[in-house]
Amino acid sequence: MKTFALYSLKGGVGKTAAAVNLAFEAARAGEHVLLWDLDPQGAASWYLGVDEAAEVSAKRVVSGKEALGRHVQATVHDRLSVLPGSRGYRDWDAQIHAARQPRKVLETLIDPFSETFSLLILDCPPGIGALATSVLRAADRVIVPVVPTPLSLRALDEVLTHVDDKKVGKTRVIPFFSMADRRRRLHRELIDSPPPSMKKAPDVFVDYATHVEKMGEHRAPVATFAPRSRAAGQYRALYQALA
Numbered sequence: 001m002k003t004f005a006l007y008s009l010k011g012g013v014g015k016t017a018a019a020v021n022l023a024f025e026a027a028r029a030g031e032h033v034l035l036w037d038l039d040p041q042g043a044a045s046w047y048l049g050v051d052e053a054a055e056v057s058a059k060r061v062v063s064g065k066e067a068l069g070r071h072v073q074a075t076v077h078d079r080l081s082v083l084p085g086s087r088g089y090r091d092w093d094a095q096i097h098a099a100r101q102p103r104k105v106l107e108t109l110i111d112p113f114s115e116t117f118s119l120l121i122l123d124c125p126p127g128i129g130a131l132a133t134s135v136l137r138a139a140d141r142v143i144v145p146v147v148p149t150p151l152s153l154r155a156l157d158e159v160l161t162h163v164d165d166k167k168v169g170k171t172r173v174i175p176f177f178s179m180a181d182r183r184r185r186l187h188r189e190l191i192d193s194p195p196p197s198m199k200k201a202p203d204v205f206v207d208y209a210t211h212v213e214k215m216g217e218h219r220a221p222v223a224t225f226a227p228r229s230r231a232a233g234q235y236r237a238l239y240q241a242l243a
């Protein structure tokens, strides 16, 4: 089982939108996909049509007392299941920090899913605490949406520094420009001459698009209701660049 994490220090940069659309593209390509919504807001699960949050606490999950597998729900999409978010996920950092081996927590929790799934996608809440460190270690790829602005690039630098500091090893951090708006001079300039931290970025990015916003109306991945849209094509290209 491969594990991709959608992660950023920042909120509102397009992690959840990318998690949902990448999960859909992967399932369509034949992978057996589980999307674990680690965010207490539960937006990823909601976009996939799942109404019921998982009533679990981070404490019980981290302690191993909660059998996570029983919370997995099928979605209306073939080969795509979801482990919904839970309001009880608000204190991941404190709970993981208190564990005996904080960095190994996520790795241990996801291991059983490798029997059933070929790809796990983790949709992370923003932040750079114990959860992030554990995710960075568990994931094969950490995919970081970066809005083409100096602040967003600074957040990426912090993540890269964190990865170096924590020596999380094999993890590959893959940034991509997200919510890019070429009508804006600043966005255009950063896209045209990206800084060194973006050099690992695949040659694809996701533009600012109304179709992505409309995911909230349809509660579905873009490709299901706007298959020919640029946004659908860009998420597919992003998936292909990662696969």
Ligand SMILES: Nc1ncnc2c1ncn2[C@@H]1O[C@H](COP(=O)(O)OP(=O)(O)O)[C@@H](O)[C@H]1O
Residues within 6 Å of the ligand: 010, 011, 012, 013, 014, 015, 016, 017, 018, 043, 178, 179, 180, 206, 207, 208, 209, 210, 212, 213, 214, 216
């Ligand atoms: N490419 C995009 N174009 C336009 N709106 C977007 C795009 N990506 C995300 N959004 C919108 O921005 C908001 C934040 O996106 P989201 O994926 O939830 O970010 P995060 O998970 O990083 O907090 C949402 O309202 C979403 O619909």
Ligand SMILES: [Mg+2]
Residues within 6 Å of the ligand: 015, 016, 017, 039, 043, 123, 124, 125
């Ligand atoms: Mg999110």
